[in-house]
Amino acid sequence: MTLFFQYVLSGIVTGAFLILATIGFSFTRRVEGFLNIAHAELLGVSAFTTWALTNLAGVHILLSAVLAIVFTSLVGLLIGRIVYDPIRKLGPSVLLITSVGVAYVIGGVVDAVVGTGIRSLDIPLAESYRFWGLRITNYQLVVVVFAALAATSLAFFLNKTPMGLAIRAISANPELAASRGIDVKSTSRVTWLISSGLAGLSGVMLAVIATLSTDIAFHQILQILAVAILAGLGSLYTVVIAGLIVGVAMDVSVFWIPAGYRPLIAFSLVILVLMLRPEGLAGRKSR
């Protein structure tokens, strides 16, 4: 039974990471109105920037993490301005398909610069803490803490600051918001910075807890999509619950069936949700 709870615990950590990875994706969907498949590639950008700074340039891990997050949010902003802004009027389907092209470009650049092979960050080995027979490492705790921090500060930002109010207004009705004098350009810039910054943060977490290979981004998008659909596309608060459900379901399934089936569990969940409750857990009709 202890083993079972160990799987639940590691599922919660997986869930926390998924929350971090998905919240930026759902934020983009909410404000910009489309599914950005390239979001996961930004995780890869951030993870490999952290790796390069720490392992190759010898920068301290904390500094390189901050630099990687800043760099990733600038890359995301740049892509948003250059690629997505000019075609926004063509509708969400074209934006969705275009983001596949963007994913190709980013993936190709990362491949070309980094090359194939498996890498891991040069940081001290994880220390594990024991309680009630369960084990958790300090790095896993860091992931959980950052997920909680990111989710609460995003909620605070959206609800308590003028900029957050402007972003919510734009996501509800862009034309009306613009006619009431909200600067659409600058809010869009802030949106890109935040969502890519969140991708950057989760990329750093990925570098800390996982071994890195260049196809890592693609595996993330599958799970991000699963969480985002379960939460209901574009809703932010249910991402927390959805992330935990997907994370725990995937990790606990290992208790009964081979680990190779983890993605299958995530996607069976998605198909089930889409058939029974297409609007996701949030329950908002957003077609």
Added chain:
Amino acid sequence: MILYSIILATLMYGAVYSVLTLSLNFQYARGGMINFGLVAYFAAGAYAYAIFTQEAPSGLDQYLFGFDLPWYVGFLAAGAAALLFALITGWPTLRLRGEYLALTTFAFAEVLHSFLLNERRVGNGSVGLSNVDRFDPTVLGISDRLGYAVAAVALMLLTAWFYNRLLKSPFGRSVDAVHDDELAAQAVGKDDARIRLQVFIISAVPIGFAGALYAMITTLVAPSLFTAEITFFVWIALALGGEKTILGAILGTIALVLFQEVVGSIPFETSRAAEVAASAEEIITGILFIIVLRLRPWEKLSRESGA
């Protein structure tokens, strides 16, 4: 000699992928459905072909079924398997629209991929089925590759002809009617959900046949051959060639395959150089895709020639 082999490979793979692009064109440009799981029907066809023609398992084989039937039975089974999979996946999902449909089809494709990768009793898991039985073109007195290039082109032409006929038929007009104005189509008694399902199922059959042909060409079916990359590749080809035209879909696909074959045939001194070239190919493909979607040159052209 290199030129000849590039042309032959381009024709062969270009024609096989063209069948996929044509089917996607039918689903997306006419039916208005975003299918992000195209590769699943392709894989279903290829696996069905391999399973029906494979000898019964022996030695280290872990698969359970091998019917050892002639290639044409396998070919028909491939079409049937794709149709069946389209029915299973299409029936529950087609009431979803737009991005929800895109995500569900994508999810179904990933589930199938994961299943084939992990379930050894169907197709040996990640190892796949090798030495797939096939028709030998040398009995007709032509080389192996030439024979399959001709077969692929024939399948492509047949598919193009079939879609062309279908779209000009009354059924094709109801498909266009549902796509253009769903409410109006419903008002004159067209069952839009039924028509969408029919489009989805019909267009899966050629994809299944293409999968069988692909299995014959490579003589190997393995999960690593059927990844989401194929789906995205076909989407890029469709965007390159321009929506709504059969010729455009074919030309777009062949141009993209030609580009990949040319890059693939450049000899590299080091593996690092080959790696960089492969990434460059990916980057250029992505940039082309973004530019084509943004500038929409084909729509402008057709509007100008129409005016």
